Amino acid sequence: MSEPATLTEAPEATQTAAAGAAAVVVDGLVKHYDDVEAVRGIDFEVATGEIFGFLGPNGAGKSTTINMLCTLVRPSGGSALVAGHDVVAERDDVRRNIGLVFQDSTLDGYLTAEQNLRLHAELYGVPREQVGERMHQVLEMVGLWERRGSLVNTFSGGMKRRLEIARGLFHSPRVLFLDEPTVGLDPQTRSSIWRYIGELKAREDITIFLTTHYMDEAEFCERIAIMDHGRIIVLDTPQALKAQVGKDRVQIATDDDAQAIVVLRERFGIEATIAEGAVTFGVPEGEQFVPRLFAQLDVPIRTVSVARPSLDDVFMAHTGTTIRDAEATSSDRMRNVARMMAR
Amino acid sequence: MATDTTALRAGSPHEIARVRVPTRSAGSELRAIKVVWKRELIRFSRDRLRILTSLMQPFLFLFVLGTGLSRLASAGTHGVNLRTFVYPGVLCMAVMFTAMFSAASLVWDREFGFLREMMVAPVRRSSLVLGKCLGGATVAGFQGVIVLCLAGLVGVPYAAGLVAEVFALQLLLAFAITAFGVMVAARITQMQSFMALMQMAIMPMYFLSGALFPVSGLPQWLSILNRLDPLTYAVDPMRRAVFAHLHISAAARQALDPGVTWWSWHVPGLVEAAVVALLGVVMLTVAIVEFSRAE
Numbered sequence: 001m002s003e004p005a006t007l008t009e010a011p012e013a014t015q016t017a018a019a020g021a022a023a024v025v026v027d028g029l030v031k032h033y034d035d036v037e038a039v040r041g042i043d044f045e046v047a048t049g050e051i052f053g054f055l056g057p058n059g060a061g062k063s064t065t066i067n068m069l070c071t072l073v074r075p076s077g078g079s080a081l082v083a084g085h086d087v088v089a090e091r092d093d094v095r096r097n098i099g100l101v102f103q104d105s106t107l108d109g110y111l112t113a114e115q116n117l118r119l120h121a122e123l124y125g126v127p128r129e130q131v132g133e134r135m136h137q138v139l140e141m142v143g144l145w146e147r148r149g150s151l152v153n154t155f156s157g158g159m160k161r162r163l164e165i166a167r168g169l170f171h172s173p174r175v176l177f178l179d180e181p182t183v184g185l186d187p188q189t190r191s192s193i194w195r196y197i198g199e200l201k202a203r204e205d206i207t208i209f210l211t212t213h214y215m216d217e218a219e220f221c222e223r224i225a226i227m228d229h230g231r232i233i234v235l236d237t238p239q240a241l242k243a244q245v246g247k248d249r250v251q252i253a254t255d256d257d258a259q260a261i262v263v264l265r266e267r268f269g270i271e272a273t274i275a276e277g278a279v280t281f282g283v284p285e286g287e288q289f290v291p292r293l294f295a296q297l298d299v300p301i302r303t304v305s306v307a308r309p310s311l312d313d314v315f316m317a318h319t320g321t322t323i324r325d326a327e328a329t330s331s332d333r334m335r336n337v338a339r340m341m342a343r
Numbered sequence: 344m345a346t347d348t349t350a351l352r353a354g355s356p357h358e359i360a361r362v363r364v365p366t367r368s369a370g371s372e373l374r375a376i377k378v379v380w381k382r383e384l385i386r387f388s389r390d391r392l393r394i395l396t397s398l399m400q401p402f403l404f405l406f407v408l409g410t411g412l413s414r415l416a417s418a419g420t421h422g423v424n425l426r427t428f429v430y431p432g433v434l435c436m437a438v439m440f441t442a443m444f445s446a447a448s449l450v451w452d453r454e455f456g457f458l459r460e461m462m463v464a465p466v467r468r469s470s471l472v473l474g475k476c477l478g479g480a481t482v483a484g485f486q487g488v489i490v491l492c493l494a495g496l497v498g499v500p501y502a503a504g505l506v507a508e509v510f511a512l513q514l515l516l517a518f519a520i521t522a523f524g525v526m527v528a529a530r531i532t533q534m535q536s537f538m539a540l541m542q543m544a545i546m547p548m549y550f551l552s553g554a555l556f557p558v559s560g561l562p563q564w565l566s567i568l569n570r571l572d573p574l575t576y577a578v579d580p581m582r583r584a585v586f587a588h589l590h591i592s593a594a595a596r597q598a599l600d601p602g603v604t605w606w607s608w609h610v611p612g613l614v615e616a617a618v619v620a621l622l623g624v625v626m627l628t629v630a631i632v633e634f635s636r637a638e
Contacts, residue, residue, distance in 0.1 A: 072463060095465035096364045106456040110386050122378035123464035125371035126362050134362050167460075172362040 021084060023048045023175050023207035024069065028078035031064050038064040040230040041078065046209060046223075048174075051201060053221030054211040055311065057323050061230040062211040063103070066179050069209070070100055083174045096124070099168030099176040103183055105160050109153035113144055113163050116152060117170055124171040138166035141203070142196060158189030165196060169204060176200070178210035182217060194220055213323060215311040226315055233318045238311060245309040245317045248286030251278040252293070253303040260299040267296055275322045278303075282313065367465060375466040376474040383445060383478025387485070394486070397444065401437040401490050404429060405497065421595030426497040428599055431581040432554025434490045434509065435516060435574065439549065441486040442517045443541050445479030446524020450537045453528075468635040472525060476627055479521030480514055487513035500588050508584040515616060516577040519623030526626045529633035548574045559601035570605065577619050579603045580612035 024046035031039040039061040046052040054062045067073035069082050071091045080087045083097035107116050114135065121131045139145040142162035152160065161181065168176055178197070182190040194217070200206060210221070218224050218238060225235040234241065254260040260279050264270045272281035283289045286306035294301065307313075315323050365371065387393070409426035416425045452458040461471050491509060494501060524541065531537040551565070552574035561569060569575055579602060586600040603610045 070463060072459070092367055092465045095463060096366070100463055102456065102459060104456045106458075106460040108382070108386075108452075108457045108460075109455065110389055111382070115385065119378050119382060120460070120464075122374045123461065123466055124364050125367075125374060125465070126364060130362050170362070171364045 021048065022046060022081075023050070023083060024052070024209060025081040026065075026069070026078070027080070029065065029068060029075055029080055030077035031061075031068060031073060032076050037230055039068070042227075042230075042232045044225055044232060044235055046175075046207060048207055049201070049205070051197070051208045051220065051222045052210070053218045053224045054209070054227055055213065055215070055218045055224050055315070056211075056227035057213055060227045062213075062227055063179055065227070066177055066209070066211055070098060070177055071095055096171070097174045099171065099173035101161070101164045101168045101176070101178045101181055103180040105164065107152045107160055107163060107167075110151065112149050112151055113139065113155075114148040116163065117167055120167050120170050126171050134170060134172075138169050141169075141199070142166045158185050158192070161185060161189070161193060162196065165193070169200070169206075172204070173206065175207045175209055178208065180211055180213070182212070182214065190217075215315065215323060218311045224311070226311075226318060228315075228319050234314070241311065241314040242309045245282070245313045247282035247284050247309060247313070248289075249280065249282055249307045249309065249313050249316075250286050250289065250293075251276070251280045251305045251307075252301050253278050254297075254299045254301050256299050260297060263297055263299060268292075273320075275316070276324060280316075280322075282309075282317075364465070367467075371465075372467055372470045375464065375470040376477065379461070379471055379474025380478040380481065383448075383475065383482055386448070387445075387482045393444065394489075397437065397441050397486060398489060400440060401433045404433045404436065405493070409433075409497070419598065421592055421598055423589070423591055423595050423599055424498050427499060427585075427589070429555055430494070430497045430499055431509075431585050432552070432578055434487060434513060435552070435554055435578050435581060436549060437490045438483045438487045438513045438517045439520050439545060439574075442479050442483035442520035443524050443545060445482050446475075446521050446528055447534070447537055447541070449475060449525055449528040450531065450534050453532055454534065462637070468637075469631045472627065472631045472634050475525055476518060476521045476630075479524070480518035483517030483521065484510070484514045487517065498589075499585055502588050505584055505588045509581055512577065512581050512584070512616065515619050515623070516574075519573070519577075519619050519626065522623045522626040522630060526630040526633065529630055529637065548572055551575070552578045553603075554578045557599050557601055558603055570603065573619065573622050575603060576610075576615040579610075580615045583612055 022045040024044075026042060026044050029039060029042050030037075042061075042065065054065065056062050064073060068075045069080055069087060071087050071094050074088060082094045085093035085097065087094050108119070111119065117135055117138070118131065121134070126134065135148075136145065139148055142165055144159065144163055144166065147155070147159070152163065155163065165178075165181070168178075181197070182193050185193065197208060197210075197220070201208065212218055221238065223235065223237050224241065226233045226241075236244075252260065257274060257279050261272045261274075264272045264279070264281065270281050270283065272279050274280065290304060290306060293304070312322060315321075405426055409424075409429050413420075413425040420428060449458070452461075462468070464471075488510070491506060491513075499505075523544075527540060527544075528537060531540060551568050551572040553569055554574070558566075558569055558575065558579065582600055583602065586596060603615065
């Protein structure tokens, strides 16, 4: 492993117009499609060099927000600056300074990996004398240099995603947007994608803005905004968010869940709910609570699990539902939005 | 730290050359047009099957229909082979279908997401649309050249002037049809609908154009529809070019290559070509406006 921390940044740091300025500044951003309000007024800032995560169930408004920041969707209200440029008034300046990796592949499968990157370089006007060297760098980084001559159609899902990351980086963007970068990938590929993202920060002097609906992945971020129903519910570091919850999560499966909830309330003073098909509640020191539970809960317990606070619990604490259940209820709404977008 | 220098070159942040993307200029737009054009060519050259299948129809028309009907038609052609007569029309057909399929790839691009990669690039949408139309025109022009090579088989001489004229006309046609397809593709986002719509537009256009029959002495309704059909103005000058190089009787020329008239004014070939060019430019403009508006 090399030591990226000791290495100085590239001399072209002048490309950062105002040093120390926020990479993304969002102020009262709103988007509605006809009568569907996808984003209902959000404000936040992302510092330069930060890894910033947007977390929330499908249909929460994450993709719409990212599309507005990428100039693909025109906001209905509010404003946003990306890399110091307004996403509506200075669209081209924003586009030159951002890299994009979408949820769905946007590669041309009938071209080779190298041809896809060359096309990108031409579209972005990358100086010709730099194309070759940069090509080597980004392909080497995602481990696809040897496969540069293969048609993209022959690539696996994980390879395609890696190639998209390489392409998103090709023109040295100041902000890299990753919309659900690991969705639909197997766990091993997911972790390798995260490794690349981690290396990126060290190597490329870049701000990373990503969305995810995987709770465990959100913990890779330096700061997280949790979004639900088009609003930002809470924004902080993963550690702070988890500290706020402070309780372990206990889930039990019983023979009579309704009765169990009643007993928990009456005997322990605990408000439990049904989440993911199990009686779920938070208590401090969960491991010590479980023996008491077995001794005093009259309802037979079939399974029990205790988990340290995770971002899932943060989500639960702020929305009263788990992210998986939120997706189930918001899927109709999401379908509506998707239909609007498809027009 | 690694001592291997190649590894260093590949992986060390020391040598990361930050690429600097310049602000938009005429040069960068030209590069964008060129690369979109080039992509069409690369994709076409990979798709051997498409090259073959789009030659299928012209062959059927030229050699099967042309041969089969020639006995029926011999009374009216004054000794000219029917295949020779339909040749310019078949050439137009080959070009049209290839151009249409090129435009259709835009619908695939949308479906497979690649369109998004182009739409977020810091270039004008007009550059993307123009590159696409030029690419489609080139590919269709290439297909036309293959049909052009068959000229000898149907009794059309390989005269330099003829080849140049026909080549220019087919490029113009290819461009106009691609522009038409791109214009439609801006609105139609599903392949099935796009294909159905194109068939609905292309087939009547083809049959009305006079590609398969002389355009004089038609019933009035057909005559009117024929003059309204834009394709008429591509087929007619092409047939004129071919017939100018044939040694045939005046009667045959009169019957088979009467030329298009507007209220008995004989429309010159250049005006006809201008009609096609103008329509192409109008449709290109509409396509650019549509794509610029799209989010």
